[in-house]
Amino acid sequence: MVVDGRALEASAGERLVSSLLCADRLATSRSAKYRRARGPYCLRGDCGTCLMRVDGRSNRRACTEAAAPGRRLGSQNKHRLDAVDPSRLVDHAFSSGIDHHHLMVRPRLLNQAMQSIARELTGFGELPDAEAEAPSGHLHHRLAVLIVGAGPAGRGAAEVLAAAGVEHLVVDRRPRDYLRAPAAWDDPAPPPESLLCAGMFAAYPGEGIFAAHAETAPALHTFAAAAVILATGSRDPMIPLPNNDRPGVVSARGLLELMAHDALELEPQSTVVVGEGEHGRELAERLHARWVPAEEVADILGDPEVRALRTKTGERIPCRLVALAPLPAPAHELGVMAGAETHFDGHGFALVRDAAGRCGRMGASELWAAGELCGQMSPTEAHRDGRRVAKALLDRRAHVPEEE
Amino acid sequence: MPRRCFVCRCEDVTVHELEHALSLGFRRVEELKRYTGLGTGPCQGKECLASLARWMQAQGLDAELPLAPFTPRPPLEAVSFAALAAREDDPSEGDPKASDGAPE
Numbered sequence: 001m002v003v004d005g006r007a008l009e010a011s012a013g014e015r016l017v018s019s020l021l022c023a024d025r026l027a028t029s030r031s032a033k034y035r036r037a038r039g040p041y042c043l044r045g046d047c048g049t050c051l052m053r054v055d056g057r058s059n060r061r062a063c064t065e066a067a068a069p070g071r072r073l074g075s076q077n078k079h080r081l082d083a084v085d086p087s088r089l090v091d092h093a094f095s096s097g098i099d100h101h102h103l104m105v106r107p108r109l110l111n112q113a114m115q116s117i118a119r120e121l122t123g124f125g126e127l128p129d130a131e132a133e134a135p136s137g138h139l140h141h142r143l144a145v146l147i148v149g150a151g152p153a154g155r156g157a158a159e160v161l162a163a164a165g166v167e168h169l170v171v172d173r174r175p176r177d178y179l180r181a182p183a184a185w186d187d188p189a190p191p192p193e194s195l196l197c198a199g200m201f202a203a204y205p206g207e208g209i210f211a212a213h214a215e216t217a218p219a220l221h222t223f224a225a226a227a228v229i230l231a232t233g234s235r236d237p238m239i240p241l242p243n244n245d246r247p248g249v250v251s252a253r254g255l256l257e258l259m260a261h262d263a264l265e266l267e268p269q270s271t272v273v274v275g276e277g278e279h280g281r282e283l284a285e286r287l288h289a290r291w292v293p294a295e296e297v298a299d300i301l302g303d304p305e306v307r308a309l310r311t312k313t314g315e316r317i318p319c320r321l322v323a324l325a326p327l328p329a330p331a332h333e334l335g336v337m338a339g340a341e342t343h344f345d346g347h348g349f350a351l352v353r354d355a356a357g358r359c360g361r362m363g364a365s366e367l368w369a370a371g372e373l374c375g376q377m378s379p380t381e382a383h384r385d386g387r388r389v390a391k392a393l394l395d396r397r398a399h400v401p402e403e404e
Numbered sequence: 405m406p407r408r409c410f411v412c413r414c415e416d417v418t419v420h421e422l423e424h425a426l427s428l429g430f431r432r433v434e435e436l437k438r439y440t441g442l443g444t445g446p447c448q449g450k451e452c453l454a455s456l457a458r459w460m461q462a463q464g465l466d467a468e469l470p471l472a473p474f475t476p477r478p479p480l481e482a483v484s485f486a487a488l489a490a491r492e493d494d495p496s497e498g499d500p501k502a503s504d505g506a507p508e
Binding site for chain 1: 405406407408409410411412413414415416418419420421424439441445446447448449450451452453454455457458459461466470471472473475476477478479480481482483484486487488489490491492495496497498
């Protein structure tokens with residue numbers, strides 16, 4: 001493949017981010033305000049900093065796109081990262097911060113000049129080189145049970161419904177080969193049979209439907225289900241550390257997933273793990289890596305890519321990656337959009353549900369929630385929780401079949 | 405590079421800027437979002453919202469009123485205009501058994 005005009009070696013089928021990581025080319029863009037070099041963080045489709053222009057299409061995530069011979073990757077900024085970019089001076093000129101409410105607002109002419117320069121320098125890429133190849137279709141699914149998320153909880157729920165012969169469909173944004181690959185640390189069960197690989201992008205309470213977008217067979221999918229089991233899992237929030245934005249600061253969970261699915265191999269001395277999350281312990285064990293508590297980190301060094309981590313005791317630990325392992329936070333957004341309530345549990349906004357697992361209604365759909373979306377639990381516990389909630393749902397169907 | 409400590413990397417919002425907003429009297433998730441721009445970038449808060457809430461709890465800001473997330477709005481995942489424009493009033497029925505949801 002080619003990245004910003006230079007050759008990039010890759011194994012076919014691996015995530016683009018794995019290729020970039022092996023080539024030590026993790027800087028993908030400049031940030032919007034301070035114009036600092038940025039790279040991928042979460043490595044699993046949640047954060048917004050691995051967006052690149054790929055094969056003439058803008059805003060493609062390097063962590064979800066697969067490598068193939070001849071793919072062309074590039075940063076989206078007007079000036080390439082390795083070229084002279086005058087905007088990088090912004091970071092140094094405003095070392096004590098920018099309050100955009102007051103910066104160059106007056107006089108008006110100065111504001112106009114600043115706006116025109118800022119518009120030239122920022123933004124998220126240009127229009128695609130060509131029109132989309134395949135026109136998208138629209139498929140509408142009416143079904144008994146929709147499960148959102150093919151992680152441990154979604155898999156557990158699907159097992160129970162499949163065994164009971166109840167019509168259901170699991171929707172997950174990850175591709176099928178990715179869900180099938182073995183990752184013993186996180187997969188207490190195989191992926192479900194009845195699976196649609198599409199990103200669920202919205203719940204529309206007014207119409208009572210959920211909507212997803214499939215990339216591989218391009219289509220809009222809408223869903224109207226009698227019951228919806230939300231099993232969207234958790235995310236890895238940023239740990240606020242000095243210079244935590246350097247390319248090479250990545251999530252420990254994302255790195256574990258790449259190691260499992262792309263057979264990514266990292267040198268033992270290349271990574272330092274930071275944070276108290278379970279994924280950090282797992283990663284540190286596998287790589288025999290140093291594990292440093294977040295409160296002991298004084299600085300992350302490198303320009304722009306990570307080269308070392310300095311502790312508050314003054315020790316300088318050389319590394320290429322700083323893997324952050326925050327305690328995960330529930331992926332609450334879809335549930336809230338559908339009308340469910342949340343409470344802050346000290347880590348994130350967990351969905352509120354009753355003892356059986358119900359978390360509200362959206363039109364004709366009864367909403368249920370399972371797994372890490374409802375609070376911290378291990379993959380094994382989430383799998384068991386998914387099974388429990390699906391059984392409660394079946395029990396309810398058996399006792400109140402004609403409720404509507 | 406100056407040493408900065410980011411909560412929201414999409415919109416370049418640092419802990420220092422949150423402290424500044426707090427000193428101006430902004431004490432709610434919605435207020436801090438609107439003042440700093442936190443959570444309004446490509447990830448729409450998936451990376452920063454929990455981080456903000458943890459910081460607010462450490463500042464004791466959850467004492468007066470429970471912390472609540474800002475309103476999530478579509479799209480939560482990347483979706484093309486082509487897919488949105490594909491919506492039909494009378495769409496084909498998807499087959500839940502088919503591997504990609506499409507009739508074979």
